[in-house]
Amino acid sequence: MNLLEKVKSLNELEYLIYVYLNKDKNRVKDLKLKDVADELHVSQSMVTRVCKKLGFDGFSEYKLHLRYTEENSQKVKSEKLNYLLDYFQRSTTESSIAQIKTVANAIVDSSEVLFFGLGLSSAIAKYAALLFNRKGFRTAFVDDMSWRVENIYDSKTLAIILTVSGETEEVNKVILNLKNRGLKVVVISNKEISTAAKLADYSIGYYVPNNRDKYFHNSATQVPVIHIIESISDEIQSLMKA
Template identity: 35%
Template sequence: MFPSDVIASFNELETSLYDYICKNGEKVIYMRIRDLADETHVSTSTILRFCRKINCEGFSEFKVKLKMYLDENKDRKVKSSQYAVTEFFERTLNGNLDAAIREAASLIVESDNLIFIGSGSSGILAEYGARYFSSLGKFSMYVKDPYMPIHANFLENCTTIALSVNGENTFTISHIDQLKQKGSKIISITNNKHCTIGKMSDVNISYYVTEEWFQHSNITTQVPVVYILEETAREIQKLSQESRQI
């Protein structure tokens, strides 16, 4: 609604007007221009100049845009994740998730080194995954910095597990690209396979739950990711045990 470069261009009167609107938006959308002028102690011409600066032809258009902005940014009630989780586990029983997990586990078992990457909440789970895999006998490391020096020998027979909800995170995409160029195989865990990270991967495990947003933050449940990580780690441990018995 108010770009930073436009805010920077406001003079003293326009800044006081902007401050009032930010604090009283729900009230302003029902005011006449004269009412706002009286409340803020500015002239109607100042208000009209303010409107033009934010690409509105007049005060009426400004009120319409302000109302739309306020409606879009109203606090939404956070839904229970129970439905999404139940839906995921129902699909798990009837789908091919187990096959994808086995394929990923087989690839990891043959690898000498394992790296986890991700950012934001996916980065937190990537760090958890590295610890969980290590606890089950497959030493892993979480690499946060895409420019962290990694010896070429470490990447010679390496697999990277990349975590991302929408699969379009530019930081993770850049990280994957660099690791692929150095010879690492890529396993991705994303919400759907038709995404950039999914297409860059040798194996993609997708979980398909409804994405949920709250105040511009992605709060999609991560329970499926924890399940996939733990099941994959257990499958690796099982395959490793079987290979030792042969």
């Protein structure tokens, strides 16, 4: 039985106790069973019964669960920050700066830029298109991977593909279609050894930990993607002023 089903099994009073236990976890994990019972004006056995219905041996094990969850959450946050700091350090190396300049030059030499993305990448693609437009460059974003490019765009158009894994079938088909139509393709993905990156004319990787859950959601932070896009945008502006 999952947590939702367990919560549904609670009666009205038990549910109120559950809401209390779940509302202020940082405080509850330091309270004694008697303190909780007194605040709720219920018996200690009633609080214990709710904890057992939620899948714990009692209130003490529930508090251990809260402490473990908090420690694990802090660990994840700390690790993510460390990976981001590592990325920003790598972004200042000569090779990383050269990649940004290469892509920026390719954009300046093009007549129009198309940003492609699915899911969260679609939202970032839209942001990138708006940013480039504000910088005075003709840009559009596409979140429909069945979109046709025939007789609309030519070899002077540059496509920028945002993809975390670089292994999504729809995305890689789009890259092949764009290249068959003579468009240059830039791929911004987590790894430059991905299929998408290998298919592209230019690629930029940001290399942060990534896992996919059962809903195919990527866990990789997208902060580096925003940084890469803004770095390219700044470089374009410098080139256009020169």
